[in-house]
Amino acid sequence: MALKERDEFSGQLTTGHEWNGIKELNTPVPRLLWAFLISMTLFAVVWTILMPSWPGISSYFRGVLGVDQHQAVRQSLAEAEAERAIWSERLANEDFSSLAGDEAIMTVVRQSGPVLFADNCAGCHGLEATGNRGYPNIAQAPMMWGDDADTVAETIRVGINAVHPETRYAQMLAFGRDQMLAGTDISLLADYLVELSGEPVLTVEERETAEMLFADNCAACHGDDALGMIETGAPNLADAFWIYGGDRSTIRRSIYDGREGTMPSWEGRLSTAQIRLLALYVLDLRGATP
Ligand code: HEC
Ligand code: HEC
Structure with a gap:
């Protein structure tokens, strides 16, 4: 075997290989890298002894420390479940006034409310509960059925014009289509309602006739002052x-047709705790206390 040659420039030994006059240096692996490799290997050996590691046929080596992440997950799930059970129990059974006065409960309401509302209600009432055409604003408008928490929870439970046997029932009659009022009267009433919401359009006589109509x-349904009932x-x-x-032609259409x-009923689809949580959430959005 030829003597190993030393490279003139670097002073390193060469491997003796040569390609077209280019020689390969025999550079030793740096010490730091050796130290790293050895310590990592040692670490890996120690780790496989301490922690769950080698698979067996029907089981696996569980490690000297007995760490079990399945158990840790099971335990934290059980803890979360137990905590949720406490909230659910309280939400389902306690008085709204004591629930609303409890900061911890209201924190749960403010954290879970938006998700529950987005999943079940926002499709009709909008993400902010401010309503869409055909779906009332329940964050700001006066509530048709009452705005205390028990009433709101009941509305959510049974729905309005829904299939629930106890559903709330509300119908605006078709005064035009069913020929209860003449077209001119309906137009006059539409003008009257436009005027009630702040835009004067009627003469004094027209107004008197409209008030009578x-x-x-x-x-009987909307109240003497049209403030709702x-x-x-x-x-x-x-x-x-x-x-x-609230434009004249839509109002006219409401009276004519x-x-x-339909507000769906949520009993059976949401738990009592969830329904009552949503009632608290809606009231909280309205800045109201139950
Ligand atoms: C399919 C559409 C739809 C969905 C989904 C829906 N609502 Fe409604 N909701 C309505 C309609 C329509 C009304 C008004 C009914 C009427 O005009 O008489 C209403 C009315 C209400 C009222 C009564 C308002 C009042 O003035 O008294 C409350 C409270 C309410 N909804 C809450 C909810 C909550 C909470 C959810 C989610 C669990 C929800 N709604 C999901 C359509 C919906
Ligand atoms: C039998 C009870 C009843 C009578 C009588 C009645 N309404 Fe209504 N009206 C309702 C109800 C309930 C609603 C809500 C319907 C809904 O949301 O599905 C309503 C809705 C309306 C609306 C739509 C409101 C909106 O926010 O878009 C207008 C407008 C209206 N009524 C005008 C009248 C006028 C004018 C008369 C008299 C000619 C009248 N109503 C008589 C029960 C009644």
């Missing part, structure tokens, strides 16, 4: 909030 045909679930017609629209919005 309203008292005779509408007040919780007993009938008929909305306030004198404010800025409209379910279907009638309306019958």
Whole structure:
């Protein structure tokens, strides 16, 4: 074997290999790398002894320390479940006034409420609960059926014009289609409602006629002052909030064709705790206390 040659420039030994006059240096592996490799190997050996590692046929080597992540996960799931059970129990059974006064409960409401609302309600009422055409604003508008937490929870439970046997029932009659009022009267009433929400359009005489028509045909459900009635679930017609629209032609259409919005019932689909949590969430959005 030829003597190993030393490279003139670097002073390193060469391997003796040569390609077209280019020689390969025999550079030793750096010490640091050796130290790293050895310590990592030692670490790996120690680790496989301490921790669950080698697979067997029906089981595996569990390690000297007895660490078991399955168990850790099971335990933290059980803890979360137990905590949720406490909240659910309280939400389902306690008085709304004591729930609303409890910061810990309201923290749960504010954390879980938006998700529950987004999943079940936002499709109709909007993410902010401010409503869409045909779906009422339940964050700001006066509530047709009442705005205390028990009433709101009941509305969510049974729905409105829904299939639930105890559903709330509300119907705006089709005064035009069913020929209860003449077209001119309906137009006059539409103008009257436009005026009630702040835009004067009627002469004094027209206004008197409209007031009479309203008292005779509408007040029984919407109230004498058109402020709505919780007993009938008929909305306030004198404010800025409209379910279907407050322009003259939409109002006219509401009176002519009638309306019958459907709010689904949630009993059976959401738990009592979830329904009551949503009632608290909606009231919280409204800045109201139960
Ligand atoms: C399929 C559409 C739809 C979904 C989904 C829906 N709602 Fe409604 N909701 C309505 C309609 C429509 C009304 C109004 C019914 C009417 O005009 O009489 C209403 C009315 C209400 C009212 C009564 C408002 C009042 O003025 O008294 C509350 C409270 C309410 N919804 C809450 C919810 C909550 C909470 C959810 C989610 C669990 C939800 N809604 C999901 C359509 C929906
Ligand atoms: C039998 C009770 C009842 C009577 C009578 C009644 N309404 Fe209604 N009205 C309702 C209910 C309930 C609603 C809500 C319907 C819905 O949302 O599905 C409503 C809705 C309306 C709306 C739509 C409101 C909106 O926010 O878009 C208008 C407009 C209206 N009524 C006008 C009248 C006028 C004018 C009369 C008289 C000619 C009248 N109503 C008589 C029960 C009644």
